[in-house]
Amino acid sequence: MKRTAILGGGIAGVTAAWQLARRGNTDFTLFESRGRLGGTVETVQRDGFTIECGPDGWVTEKPWARAMAEELGLADELIASKDETRKTYVMTPGGLVAMPDGMRMMVPTSLASLESSELFTADAKAAYARELASAEVLKAAAPSEDESVASFVLRHFGPEVLAKIGAPLLNGVFGGDVETLSVRAVMAGFVAMEREHGSLIAALQAKLAVAPAGRRPASIFTGLRGGTGALVDRMVAEIPGENVRLNTQVTAISRRDGAWIVATAAGEEAFDALLLATPAHVTSALLRPVSPRMAELTTMEASSAVVAALAFDEHFELPPGFGFLAPAGQGSQLLAGTFVDQKFPDRAPEGKRLLRAFFGSAAAERLAPLPDEEIAELALAEMESIVGKLPVPVFSVVRRWPKSLPQYAVGHLERMAELDSLVAAEPGLWLLGNGYRGVGLPDLIRDARAAADAVIA
Numbered sequence: 001m002k003r004t005a006i007l008g009g010g011i012a013g014v015t016a017a018w019q020l021a022r023r024g025n026t027d028f029t030l031f032e033s034r035g036r037l038g039g040t041v042e043t044v045q046r047d048g049f050t051i052e053c054g055p056d057g058w059v060t061e062k063p064w065a066r067a068m069a070e071e072l073g074l075a076d077e078l079i080a081s082k083d084e085t086r087k088t089y090v091m092t093p094g095g096l097v098a099m100p101d102g103m104r105m106m107v108p109t110s111l112a113s114l115e116s117s118e119l120f121t122a123d124a125k126a127a128y129a130r131e132l133a134s135a136e137v138l139k140a141a142a143p144s145e146d147e148s149v150a151s152f153v154l155r156h157f158g159p160e161v162l163a164k165i166g167a168p169l170l171n172g173v174f175g176g177d178v179e180t181l182s183v184r185a186v187m188a189g190f191v192a193m194e195r196e197h198g199s200l201i202a203a204l205q206a207k208l209a210v211a212p213a214g215r216r217p218a219s220i221f222t223g224l225r226g227g228t229g230a231l232v233d234r235m236v237a238e239i240p241g242e243n244v245r246l247n248t249q250v251t252a253i254s255r256r257d258g259a260w261i262v263a264t265a266a267g268e269e270a271f272d273a274l275l276l277a278t279p280a281h282v283t284s285a286l287l288r289p290v291s292p293r294m295a296e297l298t299t300m301e302a303s304s305a306v307v308a309a310l311a312f313d314e315h316f317e318l319p320p321g322f323g324f325l326a327p328a329g330q331g332s333q334l335l336a337g338t339f340v341d342q343k344f345p346d347r348a349p350e351g352k353r354l355l356r357a358f359f360g361s362a363a364a365e366r367l368a369p370l371p372d373e374e375i376a377e378l379a380l381a382e383m384e385s386i387v388g389k390l391p392v393p394v395f396s397v398v399r400r401w402p403k404s405l406p407q408y409a410v411g412h413l414e415r416m417a418e419l420d421s422l423v424a425a426e427p428g429l430w431l432l433g434n435g436y437r438g439v440g441l442p443d444l445i446r447d448a449r450a451a452a453d454a455v456i457a
């Protein structure tokens with residue numbers, strides 16, 4: 001029987017293992033260096049609070065996480081974000097200011113919604129109006145090559161929109177710097193809109209005009225009542241225990257006599273197929289002796305995150321909405337804050353509150369060595385400086401996610417195309433995880449299931 005090794009037990013590796021287990025008739029081993037599966041996906045249940053330590057849901061538009069949740073018997077557990085009060089605030093010197101209604105990231109669906117907004121100066125509003133009026137020019141000038149997110153947003157909307165919402169929106173998802181991030185890899189939809197319509201505002205308006213009238217749009221985010229950790233728990237329950245090696249770090253891989261050799265402290269084992277679902281920097285190091293070029297192509301910057309969830313025993317007023325972004329230069333160490341119980345239902349018991357502070361990049365690196373209590377205290381102080389005095393939390397949960405958000409730099413798609421062709425030339429090799437074709441749970445699930453199916457085929 002064909003033997004498969006899966007390296008890394010994050011959502012990508014666990015999904016691949018689950019898919020192999022349910023298809024049956026294959027022998028596989030999942031190697032995970034830590035004592036638990038799920039990687040960045042982790043939910044803590046405590047005193048009636050549901051605390052997401054990593055992802056708190058997924059983008060509804062992408063169907064693959066929902067489909068898997070349904071197959072895992074979690075259909076009744078699916079929850080929609082509370083979009084009736086969906087608002088995101090931006091920290092400004094004058095306090096929190098709501099993003100105008102109807103924005104898709106940094107693109108408004110109508111100029112009218114911007115008029116009363118206090119977020120943007122007259123200059124930025126004029127830049128938005130200019131973008132809509134310059135559709136033909138923008139279409140004619142659409143670059144044929146990849147460019148940075150910063151350059152793309154600057155061409156359309158100018159520096160204020162980039163600094164106030166473009167940069168903080170992307171930093172929280174893709175880690176790193178808008179000056180480096182590839183627009184084609186992380187905002188492919190907007191690039192296609194530019195090609196077709198020139199103006200992104202015009203493109204969104206055209207899309208809305210053809211959307212079926214009267215249908216209530218689905219919520220923007222989908223989650224699980226028991227947290228995203230339920231996906232992992234359900235899958236793990238269906239993966240035979242003897243196929244999983246926890247606390248087992250893979251130290252090297254090699255190719256010998258047509259087999260893949262996986263080395264751990266316990267020795268070497270041979271496999272027919274190898275699914276590398278380790279973080280890109282680990283994958284890169286493992287691949288170096290096999291293929292220096294593959295190692296080069298998987299070398300990418302990755303930024304760290306630190307999250308601190310603060311649970312409160314009492315209710316207090318917060319601005320209605322999902323939370324806020326803290327742009328660089330506003331004096332906060334936070335990248336973002338989530339009003340968790342206002343974003344998803346059932347995250348906190350009735351009359352109680354749950355907040356989550358998100359530190360990214362440099363702040364996360366700086367804080368990571370500190371003890372949990374100090375990080376929680378700092379998170380509380382930073383939150384208070386933005387939303388006002390808060391009660392003392394009844395408890396807090398802190399997690400460090402080092403190098404967890406890989407940066408898709410300019411040229412990423414071309415590098416991945418080359419990587420794909422090199423991988424395809426190595427029989428039995430697959431690369432999974434968030435370094436290559438998307439960082440969100442739906443993308444990772446789609447790819448992992450497809451790879452497992454291909455292994456069996």
Ligand SMILES: Cc1cc2nc3c(=O)[nH]c(=O)nc-3n(C[C@H](O)[C@H](O)[C@H](O)COP(=O)(O)OP(=O)(O)OC[C@H]3O[C@@H](n4cnc5c(N)ncnc54)[C@H](O)[C@@H]3O)c2cc1C
Pocket residue numbers: 007008009010011012013031032033034037038039040041053054055056057058059248249250251277278279282305307401404405432433434435439440441442444
């Ligand atoms: C704070 C935060 C919030 C996020 N929020 C969202 C969200 O709301 N929605 C969304 O869709 N996405 C979100 N993401 C992104 C998403 O969570 C990640 O992209 C995804 O979970 C990564 O999964 P993975 O399997 O690729 O990698 P990981 O989860 O990093 O798993 C890799 C695993 O490999 C193991 N490993 C490493 N080295 C070795 C080795 N040598 N041998 C064996 N095992 C090894 C690690 O221990 C780890 O368990 C968020 C990410 C972060 C950090």
